[in-house]
Amino acid sequence: MTAVRPPSVSEDRSSPAETNYAIEARAITKSFLGSRALDAVDFHVAPGEVHALVGKNGAGKSTLVKILAGAHAPDSGEIRIAGQSFRSLDPLTSRAAGVAVVYQNAELHLELSVAANVLLGAEPRTRFGFVDERKIRRKAEEVLSHIGLKLPVDKRLGDLDAAERQQVAIAKAVREQARVLLLDEPTAALNKNQADFLFSLIRDLTARGLAIVYISHHLDEVLSISDRITVLRDGRKVQVTSRGEADKDKLISMIVGHEVGLARAKVAASTVGGTFLNLNSVSTPKKLKTVSLDIQKGEIIGLTGLIGSGCNDLAAVIAGVERADGHMTLEGTAYAPRSVDEAIRRGVIFIPEDMRTRGLVMPMSVAGNITLSWLRRVSDFSVLRLKREAGIAQEISDRLDLQPRGPQREVRFLSGGNQRKALLGRAIFADARLFVLEEPTQGVDVEAQGQIHEHLRILAAKDATIVFVSTDLEELLALSDRILVMRDGEIAHKLAPEGLTPETLLATIQA
Amino acid sequence: MLNATTGKSSQTSPVSAMRRARAADIGRYTLVIVLLAIIVVTAIGNPRFLSISNVLNILFQVTTLGIVSFGQTLLLVAAGLDLSVGAMLSVAGLVSALVIIATQSLILGILAGILTGALIGLVNGLLIATNRATPFIVTLGTMTFLQGVAIIISGGSPINGVDSLFNIFGVGGFFSIPTPIYVMVLTLIVGFFILRRSVLGRYAFAIGGNEEAARLSGVPVWRTKAALYTVNGAFVGIAAVVLTGILDSALPSMGTGYELQAIAAVVIGGTPLFGGRGTILGTLGGVLLLGLVNNSMNLLGIGANYQSAVLGVIITAAVLLQRKKG
Numbered sequence: 001m002t003a004v005r006p007p008s009v010s011e012d013r014s015s016p017a018e019t020n021y022a023i024e025a026r027a028i029t030k031s032f033l034g035s036r037a038l039d040a041v042d043f044h045v046a047p048g049e050v051h052a053l054v055g056k057n058g059a060g061k062s063t064l065v066k067i068l069a070g071a072h073a074p075d076s077g078e079i080r081i082a083g084q085s086f087r088s089l090d091p092l093t094s095r096a097a098g099v100a101v102v103y104q105n106a107e108l109h110l111e112l113s114v115a116a117n118v119l120l121g122a123e124p125r126t127r128f129g130f131v132d133e134r135k136i137r138r139k140a141e142e143v144l145s146h147i148g149l150k151l152p153v154d155k156r157l158g159d160l161d162a163a164e165r166q167q168v169a170i171a172k173a174v175r176e177q178a179r180v181l182l183l184d185e186p187t188a189a190l191n192k193n194q195a196d197f198l199f200s201l202i203r204d205l206t207a208r209g210l211a212i213v214y215i216s217h218h219l220d221e222v223l224s225i226s227d228r229i230t231v232l233r234d235g236r237k238v239q240v241t242s243r244g245e246a247d248k249d250k251l252i253s254m255i256v257g258h259e260v261g262l263a264r265a266k267v268a269a270s271t272v273g274g275t276f277l278n279l280n281s282v283s284t285p286k287k288l289k290t291v292s293l294d295i296q297k298g299e300i301i302g303l304t305g306l307i308g309s310g311c312n313d314l315a316a317v318i319a320g321v322e323r324a325d326g327h328m329t330l331e332g333t334a335y336a337p338r339s340v341d342e343a344i345r346r347g348v349i350f351i352p353e354d355m356r357t358r359g360l361v362m363p364m365s366v367a368g369n370i371t372l373s374w375l376r377r378v379s380d381f382s383v384l385r386l387k388r389e390a391g392i393a394q395e396i397s398d399r400l401d402l403q404p405r406g407p408q409r410e411v412r413f414l415s416g417g418n419q420r421k422a423l424l425g426r427a428i429f430a431d432a433r434l435f436v437l438e439e440p441t442q443g444v445d446v447e448a449q450g451q452i453h454e455h456l457r458i459l460a461a462k463d464a465t466i467v468f469v470s471t472d473l474e475e476l477l478a479l480s481d482r483i484l485v486m487r488d489g490e491i492a493h494k495l496a497p498e499g500l501t502p503e504t505l506l507a508t509i510q511a
Numbered sequence: 512m513l514n515a516t517t518g519k520s521s522q523t524s525p526v527s528a529m530r531r532a533r534a535a536d537i538g539r540y541t542l543v544i545v546l547l548a549i550i551v552v553t554a555i556g557n558p559r560f561l562s563i564s565n566v567l568n569i570l571f572q573v574t575t576l577g578i579v580s581f582g583q584t585l586l587l588v589a590a591g592l593d594l595s596v597g598a599m600l601s602v603a604g605l606v607s608a609l610v611i612i613a614t615q616s617l618i619l620g621i622l623a624g625i626l627t628g629a630l631i632g633l634v635n636g637l638l639i640a641t642n643r644a645t646p647f648i649v650t651l652g653t654m655t656f657l658q659g660v661a662i663i664i665s666g667g668s669p670i671n672g673v674d675s676l677f678n679i680f681g682v683g684g685f686f687s688i689p690t691p692i693y694v695m696v697l698t699l700i701v702g703f704f705i706l707r708r709s710v711l712g713r714y715a716f717a718i719g720g721n722e723e724a725a726r727l728s729g730v731p732v733w734r735t736k737a738a739l740y741t742v743n744g745a746f747v748g749i750a751a752v753v754l755t756g757i758l759d760s761a762l763p764s765m766g767t768g769y770e771l772q773a774i775a776a777v778v779i780g781g782t783p784l785f786g787g788r789g790t791i792l793g794t795l796g797g798v799l800l801l802g803l804v805n806n807s808m809n810l811l812g813i814g815a816n817y818q819s820a821v822l823g824v825i826i827t828a829a830v831l832l833q834r835k836k837g
């Protein structure tokens with residue numbers, strides 16, 4: 001992980017043009033568990049340029065960004081930052097070389113003041129070695145006004161809104177004299193005005209020579225802000241276009257490509273058995289505005305939309321994770337779950353996207369994770385029947401082809417795909433009638449993806465109802481009976497997948 | 512900022528994880544190795560160490576600590592903690608003694624002691640289940656409160672007149688084995704059963720392993736915490752009754768220091784402070800280690816002034832020798 005300094009007879013002297021880039025990645029290749037996330041990708045950003053990275057989920061955008069930020073080491077390839085060459089980076093080296101990352105949830109200290117955050121790690125000292133608060137304030141004010149920001153430097157960061165926090169993160173990067181700013185979905189938590197302000201800030205920064213890598217699913221944004229756009233698909237660079245060369249339709253077709261979608265193989269025509277779940281003007285203070293919806297028994301509903309559109313909020317409401325106003329009925333009776341536990345008793349089970357922090361209990365066995373939602377089935381009078389549990393867990397593992405065998409193994413030893421299967425196993429074991437899933441096959445290889453889809457179809461054929469949130473276009477088309485596209489907390493479109501192509505679906509999501 | 516990505520993305524490969532698990536298995540045996548080493552050294556230094564009477568003596572001396580530690584294990588597995596167990600033990604012992612004196616009923620006295628512990632535990636559990644403060648802070652508060660209560664209800668002096676309790680736990684026994692040892696073994700079995708064979712124990716592991724995942728899986732987190740702290744309180748109540756019997760009186764300071772010794776025993780026994788894992792038998796090992804060290808220092812003639820320092824070194828060393836965070 002140490003920097004490979006260019007040898008004294010360095011090639012970058014012979015081709016001085018290359019040193020003009022603020023950051024450059026050459027032939028970067030990276031695999032995870034045997035599947036190739038990036039395949040010989042070249043990418044470079046000149047000072048003063050906004051270079052956008054677009055692509056579907058899993059196309060390799062985040063992997064590339066993580067490699068530039070030093071969070072992942074590439075298997076092969078080279079990274080150059082301002083002429084200095086690296087085989088791989090670690091976060092500290094990357095930062096020292098002038099690469100700053102601004103995440104959606106920027107890692108700032110909410111309890112500290114704006115000034116303290118901007119100067120974090122470089123606090124000026126007084127003669128006696130104490131932190132010089134006055135100087136911190138002054139320097140922070142300098143930095144902020146330098147880039148045209150007006151923020152209250154004494155205010156606790158936690159009292160600012162998302163847009164202002166992001167501005168603090170950017171100010172901090174400027175104070176650290178970053179050359180390259182990586183912005184990952186920077187507008188996800190912003191409203192229209194805040195986003196517009198961000199764009200003008202970005203233009204200001206580039207005018208000062210900063211290079212900006214801009215990652216977003218919002219193609220309109222990308223088209224308006226970027227000087228160049230790199231499209232990634234399946235870990236390969238598809239194309240680089242300059243401003244004005246591409247329009248949205250062209251971009252969409254480059255993103256989607258012309259691969260054959262997953263075979264659509266319904267196990268049986270779903271037996272539609274009347275309304276199973278009804279939502280009547282459901283809303284939440286944070287996101288959802290009057291969502292009304294009828295879901296039939298045995299139906300598979302795909303929920304999709306841009307980040308912040310409200311899909312996950314809707315899933316959370318249905319699963320009892322989040323409370324909502326409005327009225328829901330489940331199988332004809334009122335349904336207003338106050339907890340997940342109550343939803344499960346009504347036959348509704350939730351499988352979150354983030355397995356590590358929200359899904360699995362890592363130090364627990366596969367069997368323990370599978371049975372957790374319905375221990376009553378493997379216990380008599382609160383006494384666990386371990387043999388019964390092991391038997392059932394084995395059976396479910398077999399059904400899902402969960403590898404390696406052995407339900408007593410701790411889940412943390414499984415691969416990502418098998419961890420997803422273990423989570424799905426929990427839902428199957430709980431004998432749910434309504435499955436609410438987030439990104440059911442994220443980070444899973446093609447084979448496991450097919451297996452998981454197959455199981456969801458079997459469940460639906462057996463009259464289970466499935467609502468899944470996904471940003472994977474092929475998955476949405478292959479699995480859904482109906483696709484609901486959400487925007488700004490509302491259902492914007494209800495689509496039948498027949499006749500839809502990934503292009504048209506993506507265009508609808510972007511519209 | 513950048514470190515966040517590393518943390519999230521540092522997915523350990525299954526192979527290296529398994530290798531570490533194997534190393535952890537070796538770590539599990541360090542406790543046994545340390546125990547054996549102490550036994551051998553002390554036995555060479557003083558042959559009387561291995562006599563039946565001395566072995567029973569050691570067991571007898573650790574009974575109270577053992578019972579308290581088994582309860583604490585249930586909490587640590589669920590990433591909980593109860594610092595108030597020492598003060599709780601004093602209060603429960605005092606209540607038990609006062610009830611015996613007032614009613615002249617041994618049974619009522621024992622029940623009162625256990626119930627007092629369970630009730631205080633329930634209050635602890637309910638406070639912690641609100642998630643408004645960490646277990647550390649909540650029980651630090653109840654600990655201080657209970658220390659005051661102990662002084663108030665005892666008037667600051669020992670409460671004597673509990674001969675009936677003394678006859679059972681102080682000098683009583685079956686087949687030449689003192690009664691407290693039976694009680695400890697009983698609580699060991701109950702603790703083992705709760706942790707490994709009950710829904711409550713499974714929920715404890717789930718909450719300790721990943722509270723958010725447990726909640727999203729439908730684990731009744733709130734109720735589980737309340738129940739675990741109540742059980743812990745009941746265990747402390749039992750320990751209080753036993754100790755009152757052994758001492759033939761209840762003292763307002765009789766539980767002082769138990770909280771830290773119990774936590775030490777549990778951690779030495781392999782239960783991490785951040786929860787998700789743990790065994791009652793490991794805790795028994797930790798308790799025995801502490802008892803053995805005390806006993807062997809006495810037999811080896813190590814002065815009382817040095818014993819605390821030596822004990823501190825051994826606790827720290829034993830914990831460091833345990834496996835690292837997985």
